[in-house]
Amino acid sequence: GAVVSQHPSRVICKSGTSVKIECRSLDFQATTMFWYRQFPKQSLMLMATSNEGSKATYEQGVEKDKFLINHASLTLSTLTVTSAHPEDSSFYICSAHGTSGGGSSSTDTQYFGPGTRLTVL
């Protein structure tokens, strides 16, 4: 249980285009999802917290208009990188936080997706 998927796993785009990344909790409902960015050989940097049905909360220094987050259902959150530029190239990882469907609680535990490698040319 507690599987999180991300799509696509890898994307290459031209500068100025927008890219959407999907994060899905496959076997549990995620009231909260998180989006992270990771640079090579570095730790994860939290970008934003996404709660189902409400606006995302962005960390300081993260541009809300550039990184659009939508959490329209309990199993899906999307991150759209708008007008992408080469400096946005990075590894983006989502995580989901909620209770598992079988009745056992996985509250307070974040389960991570496999990540999306974004390369902007």
Added chain:
Amino acid sequence: AQSVTQPDIHITVSEGASLELRCNYSYGATPYLFWYVQSPGQGLQLLLKYFSGDTLVQGIKGFEAEFKRSQSSFNLRKPSVHWSDAAEYFCAVYYNQGGKLIFGQGTELSVKP
């Protein structure tokens, strides 16, 4: 402020040798602590977690960790390392205001044959 420190950026051990990865945290309340592992180009996999109770926690893949409140530590151990354990390891503390995880800098583990 809450923080997590992993003092060792890179550790190399021989296959079959024992392993200990260090993690120290700074957190005012009772911490929820986690260890995650990341293989290159992959997401993070939960190895184990500590919320309360027995301070020695067993995880997957033969890993264990011990919570020591007096030392503000949550070190990860494995008695015999396998070549497939080579990866990046992250310690994290759960910050319950907002449900955020605060990560350490990570420790890269290399395994010598």
